[in-house]
Amino acid sequence: MATHPKPWAFLDDDDDASSAAAPSSFADDTSARSAAPRLRSRVLKFVTSFQSRLNLDPRWSALPIGLIAIWICIATAVAPSDLGLARWNGFVVTLFAAAAMTILLIGRSAAGDGRDGSREAMRQALAQRLGIAPGGDAESLWTSIEAHATNIEQRVNELVQEQRRLQLEASLHSAQRRNLEAILHGMAEPLLVVDRFERIVFVNQVAAELLEITTNDAIRQPLDQVVSNAKLIDVVRQACQADARAARRRVELDFGDRAFALSMAPLPDSATADGTSAQSSAHGLVVLFRDVTCDRLAAKAKSEFVAHVSHELRTPLSSIRAYTEMLVDGEATDEKTRAEYYGIIQTSADRLGRLIDNMLNISRIEAGTVRINKEPVAVSIIVKEVADSLKPQAEEKNIALLADLAPVVDRVMADRDLLYQAVLNLASNAIKYTPEGGEVTVRMITLEEQNALRIEVSDTGVGIPAEDLPHMFEKFYRVEANKHMAKGTGLGLNLVKNIVEVVHEGKVSLRSEVGKGSTFAITLNKVT
The missing domain is CATH 1.10.287.130 (Signal transduction histidine kinase, dimerisation/phosphotransfer (DHp) domain)
Structure with a gap:
């Protein structure tokens, strides 16, 4: 059976190893052989004790050697040819050499025994840690060491795998967090998140612009120190201090000329699965802003x-x-x-x-539900029909109704009935707000460069004040100063604007001067 190398051999005494390996045929010489080690052990104990008292180090052997060299140099220089002095020199040299050898052997022996003692102490400590009795089987010791090393290696591998898994999870969570922040920052609606202490946890870019704060500087800062809107601070504070059920609320606040509906909810980690909390303690809050300016x-x-x-x-x-x-x-x-x-x-x-x-x-x-039937229409024919239909009304007020028509060949793609209604409304208004003896003109102008046709309705009426001009095409809007001149609903000009710009993709314009009259114009693309 092959023998395994003994990694613990450095811990064994050389004499114990040699005595254990001796053949049984020499048992008679055991007592004789064991006497020498015992004598050596006693001598070493004496020398070790002596060396420990003197604190002797093998390097002290250099001192006698140095004295020998100095003596030889002096003797050679004083009497190099004296025979008696030469013998005396030999005796001194021998004495110093013996002293040097003695110091060297004592130091090495003591150091070796010290190392042996340290090895023995290490071996006993290792055996005690592994749970093996001192002096037990060395093979068992080695087996225990291997098992212990295997367990350590397995544990280290497990820790390495666990570290890799945790690193992978951390990387995944970091990527998910970045994606979530990118999504929240990309929202069109402002979003604000505060903790239970009313410190800002998250604010997207739209909310930062609305609240006039900087995103990075506002994080972890108290809301009342970075936001100047006192109503918002009060609303958030009340929601944070209420219980989770009452924290779910909707309020409307004004931010400048814009109105926002604030939808508030408690943070999920401070509420139960159904969104309620068993306690009424403070909690964080998620605030979503929705612009309701247009709705209002x-x-x-x-x-x-x-x-x-x-x-x-x-x-x-x-x-x-x-x-x-x-x-x-x-x-x-x-x-x-x-x-x-x-x-x-x-x-x-x-x-x-x-x-x-x-x-x-x-x-x-x-x-977008109106029925539209577009076809090439001769605008001059429509204008003439409008003038003919309004002629009695104009004659009743002694108003001259003039029609400056373009050639019949000028056509536009339009719904005939709706275009007739638009021109009729403009001409009818011109007659209503023109005093007796005035003049109303419906003319057509061809815009060759734009490939378009313009229909203008001009009057010599009372005119429209400058402050009313931007509102003339709004629903139910009427000029206060001119209401006494005619009855109306305030829907006629709004209808004209919708017919021309929405249905026919044209343009309506207006210019007016108080006391001199007004001119309304419809511009449409010609049929090529």
Whole structure:
């Protein structure tokens, strides 16, 4: 059976190894051989004790050697040929050499025994740590060492694998965090997150611009130290101090000329799975801002629209009801009075019909549900028809209605009925707001460079103040200074704008001067 190398051999005594390896045939010489080591051990103990007391080091052997060299040099220089002195020199040299050898042997022996003692102590400590009795089987010691080393190696491998797994998870979490931050920063809605101490945890770029703060400088800073909007600070503080159920709320705040609806919710880590908290302690908050400026303007416009429509509908309806009741009660005793009442009722009904038609047309155009039939149309024919239809109305006020027509060959791609309605509204308004004896002109101008056709309606009426010009095409808007001149709904010009710009992709323009009149223009592309 092959023998394994003994890595623990450096711990074994050389004499113990040699005595263990001796053949059994020499058992008779055991007592004789063991006497020498015992004697050597006693001598070494004496020398070691002596050396430890003297603290003797083998390097002290250099001192006698140096004295020998000095003596020889002196003797050679004083009496180099004296025979007696030469013998004396030999004796001294021998004495110093013996002293040097003695010091060297004692130092090495003591150092060797010290090392042996250290090895023995190390061996005993190792055996005690591995749970092996001192002096036990060396093979068991080696097996235990190998097992212990294997366990250590396995544990180290496990730790390395665990470290790699944790590094991979950390990298994955870091990548996910960066992606999430990129998504939140890319949101169009402002987003603000604060902790239970009202410190900013996250704010995206849109929210930072709205709150006029810097993203990096605001993180981990108290909200009331970086945000100047006192209402926002109060709302967030109240939500953070409320319980999780009450923290879910929606409020509206104004930021300059913009309005935002704030949707607030507690942080998930401070609430239970269903979004509620068992305790009413403070918690973090997520605040999402939604711009409701357009919604608020739309609601306001809707309210104004309903108010205007109600008023406009009530006026003709009141007239119709009043004169109808008078006819029913028999207050119109003669034919002339009854005819007058009938005329007022008819005028009010026509006004009511126009109001309803205009509202329906505008709503259909804005909703995109109006039926459009575009075809090449000769604009001069439409303008002539409008002039002919309004001629009686103009003659009633002694107004000159002029039509400056372009050649019939100039055509535009348009819905004939809607274009007729737009030109009719402009010409009718011009006649309404022009005093008696004035002049209204409908002319057509060909724009060769733009390949377009312009229809202008000019009057010599009262004109429009400069401050009212930007609002002339809004729904139900009427110039306050000119309301006494004619009745109206305030929807005619808005309908014109929708017909020209929305349906026909043209352009409507206006220029006016108070006391001199106004000019409305419609520009459309010609058919090539």
